[in-house]
Amino acid sequence: MPLLEIKNLAIEFVTDHGAVRVVDDVSLSIEPGRTLCLVGESGSGKSVAALSIGRLLPGSARYAVGQVLLNGGDALRMSPAELQTIRGGLVSYVFQEPAASLNPVMRVGTQIKEALRLHQPEVATDEEVVRLLKLVGMPEPELRAREYPFQMSGGMQQRAMIAMALAPQPKLLVADEPTTALDVTIQAQILDLLRELQQSLGMAILLITHNLGIVSDMADEVAVMYAGQIVELSEAEPMLRGPLHPYTRALLDSVPKLAAGKARLAAIPGTVPQPGHFPPGCRFYDRCPTRRPECATIAPELRQIAPRRWVRCDYAV
Amino acid sequence: MPSEALLRVENLKVHFPVRHGLFRRAREWVKAVDDVSFSIDRNETVGLVGESGCGKTTLGRAVVRLADPTGGKVFFEDQEISNLPAAKLRPLRRNFQIIFQDPYGSLDPRMTIEDTIGEALDIHRLAESKTARRGRVAELLVSVGLDPSHAQRYPHEFSGGQRQRIGIARALAVKPKLIVCDEPVSSLDVSVQAQIVNLLQDLRDSQGIAYLFIAHDLAVVEHLSHRILVMYLGKIVEQGEATIVIRNPKHPYTQALISAVPVADPESKRARIILSGDVPSPIRPPSGCPFHPRCPLSDGKRCRNEVPLLREITPGHFAACHYAEKG
Numbered sequence: 349m350p351l352l353e354i355k356n357l358a359i360e361f362v363t364d365h366g367a368v369r370v371v372d373d374v375s376l377s378i379e380p381g382r383t384l385c386l387v388g389e390s391g392s393g394k395s396v397a398a399l400s401i402g403r404l405l406p407g408s409a410r411y412a413v414g415q416v417l418l419n420g421g422d423a424l425r426m427s428p429a430e431l432q433t434i435r436g437g438l439v440s441y442v443f444q445e446p447a448a449s450l451n452p453v454m455r456v457g458t459q460i461k462e463a464l465r466l467h468q469p470e471v472a473t474d475e476e477v478v479r480l481l482k483l484v485g486m487p488e489p490e491l492r493a494r495e496y497p498f499q500m501s502g503g504m505q506q507r508a509m510i511a512m513a514l515a516p517q518p519k520l521l522v523a524d525e526p527t528t529a530l531d532v533t534i535q536a537q538i539l540d541l542l543r544e545l546q547q548s549l550g551m552a553i554l555l556i557t558h559n560l561g562i563v564s565d566m567a568d569e570v571a572v573m574y575a576g577q578i579v580e581l582s583e584a585e586p587m588l589r590g591p592l593h594p595y596t597r598a599l600l601d602s603v604p605k606l607a608a609g610k611a612r613l614a615a616i617p618g619t620v621p622q623p624g625h626f627p628p629g630c631r632f633y634d635r636c637p638t639r640r641p642e643c644a645t646i647a648p649e650l651r652q653i654a655p656r657r658w659v660r661c662d663y664a665v
Numbered sequence: 666m667p668s669e670a671l672l673r674v675e676n677l678k679v680h681f682p683v684r685h686g687l688f689r690r691a692r693e694w695v696k697a698v699d700d701v702s703f704s705i706d707r708n709e710t711v712g713l714v715g716e717s718g719c720g721k722t723t724l725g726r727a728v729v730r731l732a733d734p735t736g737g738k739v740f741f742e743d744q745e746i747s748n749l750p751a752a753k754l755r756p757l758r759r760n761f762q763i764i765f766q767d768p769y770g771s772l773d774p775r776m777t778i779e780d781t782i783g784e785a786l787d788i789h790r791l792a793e794s795k796t797a798r799r800g801r802v803a804e805l806l807v808s809v810g811l812d813p814s815h816a817q818r819y820p821h822e823f824s825g826g827q828r829q830r831i832g833i834a835r836a837l838a839v840k841p842k843l844i845v846c847d848e849p850v851s852s853l854d855v856s857v858q859a860q861i862v863n864l865l866q867d868l869r870d871s872q873g874i875a876y877l878f879i880a881h882d883l884a885v886v887e888h889l890s891h892r893i894l895v896m897y898l899g900k901i902v903e904q905g906e907a908t909i910v911i912r913n914p915k916h917p918y919t920q921a922l923i924s925a926v927p928v929a930d931p932e933s934k935r936a937r938i939i940l941s942g943d944v945p946s947p948i949r950p951p952s953g954c955p956f957h958p959r960c961p962l963s964d965g966k967r968c969r970n971e972v973p974l975l976r977e978i979t980p981g982h983f984a985a986c987h988y989a990e991k992g
Contacts, residue, residue: 389854389855389856390854487942501943501944503943504943531716531717531881531944532716532881532883532922532925532926533716533921533922533925533939533940534716534943535925535927536924536925536927536937536939536940537939537940537941539927540937540939558854558855559855559927560929561926561927561928561929562927563929564927564928564929564930564931564933565927584931585931588929588930588931589931598856599855599856600929602855602856602858602859603855603858603859603884603929604859604862604884604885604887604888605884605928605929605930606883606884606887606911606923606926606928607887607908607911607912608884610888612863612866613859613862613863613888614859615856615857615859615860615862615863616856616857616859616860617860619824619826619827619854619857620824620854620856620857635856
């Protein structure tokens with residue numbers, strides 16, 4: 349049984365102008381110990397989809413359709429008490445801006461201990477805090493536990509966040525752009541750490557990123573999102589070798605590669621459509637290099653075209 | 666000594682005081698830019714890379730005198746601009762412009778696009794009449810791929826990529842010879858980045874502009890630049906032709922930086938150099954080679970005691986490392 353299975357999920361936000369659907373017909377699953385990368389640009393709905401797993405969306409969000417199954421139980425239908433055991437216990441989060449996610453007026457060690465007290469009260473000790481900080485490669489863990497977030501670099505703050513996320517021994521770690529705010533050399537350290545932890549602790553990772561290089565480094569499976577929908581779902585290697593959806597292909601082509609010569613970049617024309625203004629028919633229609641007239645009106649379904657491979661384009665082969 | 670260079674920077678230093686105590690005396694200095702020399706030719710693109718805090722933005726700002734140098738000299742077309750008073754500098758400013766990273770923060774939200782771009786024309790008295798100004802703004806909008814009928818709109822009506830185009834049009838308005846581009850694509854969506862990179866390339870080729878292109882994304886920098894400068898803790902540690910620096914880096918920091926870039930190619934099985942630790946504080950940089958505490962090649966003796974000078978390893982390729990020949 350998959351650890352996480354999202355089925356036909358649709359999420360709407362209630363605004364003054366009516367409900368705006370930001371996630372539409374999203375289905376994906378993660379097996380224990382595997383890494384799925386959720387790829388997309390801003391406004392694609394990837395973060396909203398990920399936040400729905402722990403039911404972390406604000407009150408203005410409405411889960412319109414679908415299921416979010418965690419070990420078989422539907423998170424969308426759980427009571428607050430049940431949710432409390434899921435959050436931290438089964439699913440933990442690491443966010444993009446460690447500085448914004450840590451409490452600025454609380455020592456880092458105290459914050460980690462708080463997470464322990466909630467989920468593992470029997471081991472809410474200073475020793476366990478230091479062990480966790482050591483686990484995430486924090487230099488001088490005893491000293492750092494007594495520091496405030498502002499005394500640490502971005503990389504160290506992100507390590508502290510990961511230590512806190514690991515405290516309740518989650519089965520699934522949701523990491524939302526965990527390295528976007530960091531420099532490349534620090535990014536390499538953090539990605540390396542996540543890979544190591546996954547191997548030693550056997551947890552599954554849902555990694556949200558816009559960087560296809562990180563996908564190549566980390567992912568077993570990939571889901572590419574565009575305008576609220578999954579447009580391609582596949583194992584990572586086949587997708588990187590031969591992307592099937594025109595958006596995935598365009599995304600791979602538009603990124604400059606190291607030591608690849610100076611040929612002109614294949615830019616994708618236009619801009620990413622914003623929620624509430626998704627085009628009818630295929631949502632990539634305006635920007636698609638291989639569009640056909642009928643794509644403007646007929647919305648394609650996500651269809652399976654090979655084992656473990658789905659694509660939302662009627663003309664992909 | 667006359668030279669071909671459009672911009673020449675000699676031993677430039679920008680040090681910021683760190684003030685403490687009752688009398689706010691500066692006891693310590695952040696050496697954001699420390700003894701940096703380089704030049705940019707006409708129509709040449711020089712890329713500047715390094716991690717956050719290495720001083721690349723300060724260097725870019727000092728070159729166009731948005732930060733005042735504390736030492737060294739900057740020459741533009743052989744005229745020293747680093748010591749000019751503001752009044753004498755102003756007429757020269759139209760030669761060198763800057764494009765900023767954040768297309769949201771760098772446009773005045775209460776000014777129409779026409780006024781934002783037109784302000785540059787007004788300051789340098791480049792439009793004789795209202796009609797001429799309007800015509801020139803429309804021309805500039807077209808040149809950056811925007812619809813001239815949008816000139817009366819406000820910044821909030823545009824997307825990030827479109828705002829960056831407006832920023833570029835504003836810089837182009839005064840027909841500069843050099844544009845400092847400070848992370849111009851890093852806040853944009855991946856699919857829009859390529860549009861802006863292509864636009865910068867087209868403008869360079871059609872208008873003969875030179876760029877100092879500052880970014881942390883090595884692939885973007887390599888793509889646009891003829892030459893690359895790599896900065897670490899306020900100093901240039903490697904410089905050379907872009908393709909050579911990327912394919913055959915000589916400084917261990919550059920090697921680590923390149924190897925850390927994740928590549929979207931399952932075939933690429935590169936050995937990754939993962940540096941330990943963070944960039945040290947620029948207030949108290951390490952002794953000797955500033956990179957030695959993180960360097961996999963450090964010998965712990967010479968590297969700790971002796972500052973390596975930037976020296977020519979092969980013609981046109983410089984590195985500041987005692988062991989650059991090993992790499």
